[in-house]
Amino acid sequence: MPTVPWRGKGAVDPHADYLLLATRLPLRSFTTMPRFLGLTASVVRQLERTPGLVGYSLRAQPFARTFWTLSAWIDARALAAFVREAPHDGVMAKLRPHMGLTRFATWTAPGSALPMPWDVAIERLDHSAPDDRARPFPAHATERDTALPDKEQPS
Numbered sequence: 001m002p003t004v005p006w007r008g009k010g011a012v013d014p015h016a017d018y019l020l021l022a023t024r025l026p027l028r029s030f031t032t033m034p035r036f037l038g039l040t041a042s043v044v045r046q047l048e049r050t051p052g053l054v055g056y057s058l059r060a061q062p063f064a065r066t067f068w069t070l071s072a073w074i075d076a077r078a079l080a081a082f083v084r085e086a087p088h089d090g091v092m093a094k095l096r097p098h099m100g101l102t103r104f105a106t107w108t109a110p111g112s113a114l115p116m117p118w119d120v121a122i123e124r125l126d127h128s129a130p131d132d133r134a135r136p137f138p139a140h141a142t143e144r145d146t147a148l149p150d151k152e153q154p155s
Contacts, residue, residue, distance in 0.1 A: 004058040006070075006115035009048075014112035018054050019073045022121035026100035027065040036067070036095060042087045047071070050085075052078020055115060065100075070121045072114055101130035 012018075027036055040058075047056055054072035061067075073079040082088060105124040109116060 003060065003118070004056075006055050006057045008055040008115070009053045012054060012111040012114050014110065016111050017108045018111060018114065019076055019079060020107055020109055020116055020121070021069070021071050021073065021079060022105045022125050023069045024103040024125045025067045025069070026102065027067075028098055028100050030065060032095075032098040033062065033065070036098070039087070039091045039094060040067070043091055046082070046085070046087055050078075050082045052081065054111075057115065057118070059118060068118075068121070068125075070116060070118065072109075072116065103128045103130055 027033060044058070047053055052074045054074060056069065056071040059068040059070070071079075073082075083092075103125045105121075105128040107124060
C-alpha cells in the first residue's frame with residue numbers, strides 16, 4: 001500500500017487555523033495486516049463523507065508493520081464526531097488488541113500550510129508520548145485541550 005497523497009475535501013482558507021491529527025499505528029503481527037487493511041478501507045470511506053474534514057493522507061510501511069494517518073479538521077468537534085461514529089469507533093475496538101504502542105499528535109496550523117508535509121507530521125509524532133490504548137481522541141477532551149499546538153494526548 002503506497003502513500004495515499006493528500007486528498008483535500010474542499011476550499012481551504014489560507015488565513016484560518018485548522019486542527020491537524022497525525023497517528024502512528026504499529027501492528028504487533030503480520031497476520032493482522034489483511035484485517036487491518038480491510039478495516040482501514042471502511043474508515044477511509046467514512047472520511048470521504050465526514051463533515052468538517054479538510055483533507056487527509058495515509059502512509060504505510062507494511063514490511064515494518066507500521067501505518068500513519070494525517071488529517072486536517074475545521075475544529076476539534078468535527079474530529080471528535082468522526083472518532084465516535086461508526087465504523088471508526090468499532091474499528092478501533094477491534095484493532096486495539098493487535099496494535100503496538102501508538103502515537104498521536106494534534107496541533108493547529110494555518111490553511112496556508114496545507115497540505116502538511118509528512119516530515120513535519122512524523123517529527124510531531126516523534127515528540128509525542130506513546131499511547132497503548134490505540135485511541136486518538138480522549139473522551140473527556142475539550143476543543144480547547146485538543147487545539148493547543150503540540151498537546152500530548154493523556155496516557
